[in-house]
Amino acid sequence: xxxxxxxxxxxxxxxxHNLRDAIQSLGxxxxxxxxQYWRVRHCRRLTQARNxxxxxxxxxxRGLHIGAADFVLENWFNTDLDPRTPxxxxxxxxxxLPFPDxxxxxxxxxxxxxxxxxxxxxxxxxxxxxxxxxxxVVRIATPNLCNILTLxxxxxxxxxxxxxxxxxxFKLPTEPFPKAPMVVNNFFRSWGHxxxxxxxxxRCAMEQAGFSQIIQQSVGISAHTALQxxxxxxxxxxxxxxxxxxxxxxxxxx
Numbered sequence: 549x550x551x552x553x554x555x556x557x558x559x560x561x562x563x564x565h566n567l568r569d570a571i572q573s574l575g576x577x578x579x580x581x582x583x584q585y586w587r588v589r590h591c592r593r594l595t596q597a598r599n600x601x602x603x604x605x606x607x608x609x610r611g612l613h614i615g616a617a618d619f620v621l622e623n624w625f626n627t628d629l630d631p632r633t634p635x636x637x638x639x640x641x642x643x644x645l646p647f648p649d650x651x652x653x654x655x656x657x658x659x660x661x662x663x664x665x666x667x668x669x670x671x672x673x674x675x676x677x678x679x680x681x682x683x684x685v686v687r688i689a690t691p692n693l694c695n696i697l698t699l700x701x702x703x704x705x706x707x708x709x710x711x712x713x714x715x716x717x718f719k720l721p722t723e724p725f726p727k728a729p730m731v732v733n734n735f736f737r738s739w740g741h742x743x744x745x746x747x748x749x750x751r752c753a754m755e756q757a758g759f760s761q762i763i764q765q766s767v768g769i770s771a772h773t774a775l776q777x778x779x780x781x782x783x784x785x786x787x788x789x790x791x792x793x794x795x796x797x798x799x800x801x802x
Contacts, residue, residue, distance in 0.1 A: 594631065594638035595646075601625070601637050602647065609653035609774055612679065614641055614672075615660025619780040624656070642668040650681035654774050658689040659781050659794070666743040666753075673757035680801045686759065687775045689767070692795035693746040696735050700728045710792050717785075750797050759799025767791050770798065 602625065611624040616636045620626050627639035639646070641657075642664050655676050661669045676686045699707050711727040714720065718738070720730040736744065745753070747764060754762050767790060770776045775798065782790035 591638065598627070598637035598639065599646070610651065610681075611654040611656065611774060612645075612647070612652045614639065614655065614657040614676075615663075619658075621656070621778065625652075641672050645672075645675040645679050647679045649678055650684075651679045653681055653684050654772070655680060655684070655686040656689075656775065656778050657687070658779055659691070661688060662690050662742065662744055663740050664742055669743060669745075670753050670756065673753055673759070677758045677801055682801045684801045685772055685775065685798055686754075686801075687765075687770065687778065687796065687798045688750065688754075689779055689781070689794055689796045690745055690750065691735070691741075691793050693744040693749075695793055695795075696732060696744065699732055706792060710789060713786070713789055745795075747795055747797070750795070754797060754799040757799075758801070760802045761798075761800040763798055765796045765798055767794055767796055769796075772798075 605625050607623045611621070613619075613621050613624045613626040616626040616628045616631075616633075618633045618636075620633060620635050626636045628636050629638070629640055631638050641660065661672065664672065673686070673688075680686065699711060711731055714731040714734065715722060715727050718734055720727075720734055735741070751762050751764075767779045767782065767787075768777045770778075779790070779794070779796070781794060
């Protein structure tokens with residue numbers, strides 16, 4: 549028997565756990581490799597389907613919906629990282645958008661940008677500007693960090709209502725613990741949130757991406773007919789709760 553094999557055999561006799569651990573690690577590595585292989589194949593199929601759908605998309609005006617979840621906007625090109633609903637197509641918003649320059653008249657994204665890091669969010673806004681045809685408009689709806697932080701200090705009926713709703717909905721610790729720290733910590737750490745914007749930070753990121761005429765809007769309100777009444781997050785959490793936690797900004801490509 550070669551000396552190297554003999555040494556491994558002797559080691560395994562003295563330390564049987566090492567051999568079991570090695571076999572287990574090898575099995576886990578193979579399982580991971582298999583999962584990655586099938587994920588790549590799955591994404592490739594989804595990418596091909598999306599590209600075919602985009603080639604056939606000829607509605608006017610042309611709208612791109614990023615982070616659609618299960619909400620299909622009629623006549624929009626709806627996309628999501630994990631599409632599970634018909635007419636929603638695969639798109640990784642942390643990567644360059646797979647569309648030519650000037651492909652769309654409007655872009656809408658609701659409660660998505662906070663799920664990617666700030667650097668990725670800034671790159672996404674730059675990509676949005678690129679694929680918008682002047683005078684195209686992007687509409688971003690996302691949680692308002694300022695409103696979330698005021699939960700710690702304010703004690704008015706609106707914040708009290710939000711706190712009570714959050715504690716009950718997400719089964720957070722109740723008395724004798726104060727509600728606000730539980731709710732704020734939950735908001736930062738749950739749902740895959742990566743970066744929460746305040747109005748100043750989002751406006752700055754949009755300006756740096758090259759957008760002009762940046763204005764803050766109310767949920768559901770826009771001067772552009774195509775952007776009116778788009779938000780759907782309120783259907784999941786309640787309209788008044790959504791209006792409290794959500795801010796909306798629009799920017800124009802000139």
